[in-house]
Every structure is written in structure tokens, then in C-alpha cells.
Amino acid sequence: MNRIEVENLNVYFDEAHILKDVNIKIPNNTVTSLIGPSGCGKSTFIRTLNRMNDLISGFRKEGSIFLDGNEIYEPSVDVVELRKKVGMVFQKPNPFPKSIFDNVAYGLKVHGINDKDVVEERVEESLKSAALWEEVKDKLDKSAMGLSGGQQQRLCIARTIAIEPEVILMDEPCSALDPISTTKIEDLIHKLKKEYTIVIVTHNMQQATRVSKYTAFFLHGEIVESGRTEKLFMEPEDKRTEDYITGRFG
């Protein structure tokens, strides 16, 4: 089953043509990596999946994106509901200037879950799923700004899974982190894929091979090649893919 299907997607910012005829299917409960050099459009692509690009003036798109068979850019679609289903973890950890507990509880509260016991339970569960519980359980009321970068990023993941999305988008989640924190996040991704469909943008090709089942290679706003990760890396069909993964540019 495919959770997301993208058909002939073209994205423009004012006059700039950022994404060209992108077609991709993203299967359920797997990790899909998006790789490619800086400026290839992979971040723009991932942000169209939860309509975060709507915030940017001059954004315009053609083509269709289906989530569970429903076009997400239909006028009848509630962006807020969509983002609840499609969570996102950003490049730079961006916790709110609130306590650790309140950060995770935030999404629950905005979605109307106010029962104290339920909130506490879900916060604990989410922090456990994000492999952060042991490190923060004694300081839940402390500010999230006091955590290390890696802890902050896992907190952001906990915050995202607390509202039980179907899809988690990760936009280079490890690019601001040290190797040890990166390993922790990767372990976490392995654990999460059982329950969630994960799409991850990464500039680190080793990371793509480590975490993902499928990979798509973006170049100049197009998908050059996509398919099973080992196939794409071991026997790429396109010359440009081969050049990129062997480090000839990028």
C-alpha cells in the first residue's frame, strides 16, 4: 500500500521553477530517503507534503499529492488536520521556550486533549518512544532550552509522535547534531518505522543506506532516480546518480 502518491508535481516560488514533474510513491510503514546536492529541491518537496510551503509568499504548485488516496491540496482539505496527520521534524531542533513537559503536551492541548491523566500518559509514552524518557524524567518541568542539541531533536520527535501522526517528515534532522546524537536518532528511526511512514531528507548518503528502504535522488528539482535503497546505491541506472553517489559532485 502506498501512503503518499505524488503525480506530476511542479512547484514555483514566484518565477523560479523549483520542482519539475516529480512523481513518487511512498509506501506505508517504511523509511524513504530523499538525497541530492544542496538546492536540488528535496527540502521544498518534503515541505509540500504537509503544506508548510503555504506560509511562503509566491508559492504555487501544479500536479497532485495524494495522502491515503485523498488530494491534500483540495480546497476542502483542512490544513490543520493534514498537519496533524503529517508531522514534521526540522533541520534545526526547534523546541518552544517552554518546559519539556509542555513541549510534548503542546500538540495534545491544541488538539483539545486536556484531561490531565491522558496528557501525562501520552507525554510519558511519547518521550519513551523518542528514547528520551530516561534522560529527562526527573526534570520534566525544566526548560527545554537547557537540553543538548541531540536531546532537543529527540524532544521534537517526541512532540511530533505525541499527536499520533501517520507520516513523519524529517528535514535533515541530524545535520546540526554530533555523531553520537546522530546514531541515537537513527536508532530511533528504525524503531519508529514499525508504526509510522517516515520520509527523511538527508545529505548524508551513508545515513540513507543505514535507515531507509527506499531512496529518491533529486537533482535540479527533478527526481533522477528512485527505488530500493540498495539497488540505487549498488547499481544505479542513471549516470548522474552514479556520479553523485561516488562523490563526483555535490
Next chain:
Amino acid sequence: MLFRFISPKTSQKIMKTVFWASGILTIIILIIIIGYILLEGMKVINLEFLLSNPVDSGREGGIFPMIISSLYVTLISGLVAAPLGVGAAVYLTEYSREGHVIKLIRFGAETLASIPSIVFGLFGLSFFVVFLGLGWSVLSGGLVLALMALPTIFKVAEVSIDAVPESYREGSLALGSTKWQTVYRVVLPAAAPGITTGIILGMARSISEAAAILFAVGAAITVPISIFDPGRPLPLHLYIMATEGISLENAYGTAAVLVIIVLIITIVTNTLVERYQKKMMGR
């Protein structure tokens, strides 16, 4: 919490309406005030009103001496406050390192900006008029207004000098220029539009002030010739006309002239700022 009982979607809709309403209300308030004053005032304003002397203490005639008085006090305040404000801004941004003196200077400027205008008025009376013996004159008035314009000019100049890229300074210093040459030939020209905006805003404050000069310029309705002559700037004239009920028509006319001045200043500073931002972005 009220919002708990309303769905997020509904509260979003309600609040969006409330926000739009508040924005539009603010615009309406301005339109009502300006519109009313211009509408009534334009009936009175013509070249004769602007260029003739008041007759019968303002019941008839024009506001020529008031315009001249306003020009006098505003120019004096600009001439005195601009060098002080810009100099202080240059010192703070280019010559000093963070420290207690700097904090004190900033606090000084802030305090000066928050002193009520009527307190400036009392100071003007006791210091310029009496202590320095300048008497009721446009000079005394201009000097009081300079004190009020100073913090505005200082603050805007400081921000725009601070915005000059460090690379300009390095480039100039690397060519063997002295610090002052760098400031004078590179930094100040680059910051000029911002500094000009600051000076205009400072002088705008001077031209619209009445309370601070209440006890400093006198209230003469003759044209001041020398800076030691008393005068009656426009805002003061409006105050006297309105509170003493001398002539409603001429009060409207004076108010309209002041409003037009404010509108021109807003347009000029906005154009300057826009051009400045374009220039900085272009580089």
C-alpha cells in the same frame, strides 16, 4: 478558558475576524480625525491665509507669523540637536566599547525621551529664559525643542550607523585611513539616509510641540525677525485659538496645516527609508 468550549477551527475564524476588525478600526480612527480636520480646515486655507498677518488677535487674517515662528524654532532645534545626536551616535557605535559609561549614556537618552514635555517647558523657563537671560524668544523655544529632538535623532542615527557593514570600515582602515577619516568618508555617507530620517523625525517632534514652549517663546503674533524676538509657533497658536475660543475657523485652518505637515513628513521619511533599504539590499 473560554476557548476550550469552542473548536479550534471556530476560534480561529472568530479571532481572525476580530484581528481584521481591530486593524480596520485603527485605520478608521485615523481617517476620521484627519478627514474631519482637513475637510473643515481646507475651507479656510488659501494663499492669503498662509501669507497674511492675523487681525484682531487671530479672529481674522492669516497665520504667516506663526509659520515663520514654527520654521525658526524647528530649524534652531535641528541645528542644535543634529550635531549632538549624530555625534553621540558616532561615539557610541565607533569609539566606545561596552561599559558602564555607555549604559549610562543610553539610559540618559532614554530618560530624556520620557520626560514629559511640560517638564521641559518648566526647565526652558527657568534655564534658558531666566537663568541664561535669553528671554521669551524663538531662540529659547528652539533650544528647549532641541533637547526634546535629541533622543530621537540619537536613536535613529545609532541604529543606522550600526547597520553599516563592518567590511566598509575594515576596507577603509586597511587602506591606512585614520578612524575619523573612515567614519567621515565611509561610515557616515553609508548611513546618511538613516541619519537624515532621524533628523527629520526629531524636527517633526519639534514642529508639533506646544507644551514645551508654552513658557519659552512668548505668544507674540508678530513676525519674529531676530532669534531673540518672541514668536508663536503653529501648535501654540492652535492651542490659544481653541482654548480661548477666539476663532474656530482659523483654529481649523491651523490644525489642517499641522496635519498636512505631518502627512508630508510621513511620506518623505517612508520614501527615504524605502530607498535606503533598497540600496542596502542591492549591495
Next chain:
Amino acid sequence: MNNRLEEYLIEKGLFITAISSIIIILLIITFIFIEGFPAIESYGVLNFVFGSTWAPLKGDFGVLTMIVGTLGITFLALAMAVPLSLLCAIFMAEIAPSSMRRILKPVIETLAGIPSVVYGFFGLIILVPFMREQFGGTGFSMLTASVILTVMILPTIISVTVDSLRSVPYEYKEASLALGSTQWQTIRNVIFPAALPGVITGIILGMGRAIGETLAVIMVAGNVTQFPTSVMDPVRALTSNIALEMGYATGIHYNALFGTAIVLFFMIMILLVAANYLHYKKKVVIGGGYL
């Protein structure tokens, strides 16, 4: 003249311009206190500040009714101006499309630039008769003055609030929206709490402007030295007291008006210290900020 001497002299010259504000403030304080102190001393500090009778001809110089008048007008104005300006600021910073922002910015600047006498004149001609017809009485009242002041302090609070809303990191907004919050939930729970110290600074500055405003208040407040029993009563502000009576005051009366300025000065200083205190605390995280 050699370069080094020139540089030295320029630096010293600039230093003098830099400390000019401080010198001016010291001069202002000195002169106001020298002139005001005799009245406060002879009438007694407590009698002066807490005395409720102001009758210069009989030698009574209690300014309490005016302190009450100033505070009454100020808080009433804040009660109206704060909600409107916060809404308008959030509108400008977060909601308005750019075309609307381009209209609002000069509108706020013009509101800030209109001379206070013009506001007073507008109040006298339009608002006072309106109040008289609506609520009876003379129309000159604490409420009328605070309505005019509301319009006058709107731009102050709006512009400071807009600045502090804009300085909230974009990441917070992005994170909140990505979690499926509505725009309003994001503003209420994330952006506004993060901007709160700046917002309070803006309110304090607006309050300072309200306390210090003179002529616009004189023209509509009625200027009676009595304790108001309702918002429809006329009141006299501290600033008005000075402007109204300075023209003919002599002797101890003259000194008492400077004394009024000393009281005013202290009120402003308290606000300024509070604003600065907040300014330094600005970076402090507001934990658990659910409003």
C-alpha cells in the same frame, strides 16, 4: 595639525556630544528641584503629595487630586488602548496580507506624528459635544480625556509590540503549525508568550506617554481639582496643573508648580526603571506559558 592630535581632539569632542544627554538631564533635575524644593519644604512633603486641597491663593498645595486624576485618565486609557493595540499589532505582524501592512504602517506613523494639540482640538470640537449629548454633564471628563489618550498611545504600544512579535524566532511558529495548530493557537500559545516582555515594555512606554501628555488633556478633561466619583467627572492631571497656572503664578505658587513637576518626574522614573528591568530580563525563558 598632526593626525594623532586631530584624532584625539575629535574623539574627545564626540565624547562630549555623547554625554550631552546626561548633562541635560542633570541640569533639568537641578533646576526643577531648586525651583520646586522651597514649596515642598515649606508645605511638607507628605502634605504636598497626599494633601487633597489645591488652593494657591490660600496657600494650600496638595496635589493628591491631580495624582488621582493623572492615574485615573492613564489607566482608563490603557484599559481601552491595550486590547485594541495588541490586536492590531498581532494583526500587523502575523495576519495581515502585505498589502494591508503597507497601509497600516504609515497609518500608525501618522497617528504617532499628529501633534497633541491637534488631538486636543479634535477632542474639544468633536468628542466633548458627543459625550455631552450621550452622557449629559459638560462633556469634559476623565473618560473624554482617556479616549483621546487612547488614540495617542495606540501607535506607541502597537509599534513596540509589532517589533517584539517579529523578533520571535520563525522556528517556533513553524514548529507549532507543523503540529497542526491553527494560526490563532500558534499566536496565543507560542508567539505571544514569547513576545510578552516586549509587549509589556510597550505598554509601559504608552503609559509614560499618557502620564506626560499635557495640552490634549487640558483641552478635554475639565481640570477641576477634586476627586472624581465617576469616570464622567472632570479631573485635573498633574501636567495640566503646571500648564494652566504657570502663566500667572508667583512666589511660593510658582515653586509649587515646579514641585508638581517633581512628582511627575518621579512617576516617570518609576516607569522607566520598570521598563529597563524588563528589558534586561527579556532573554529569560517564560516556562509553561499557557495564557
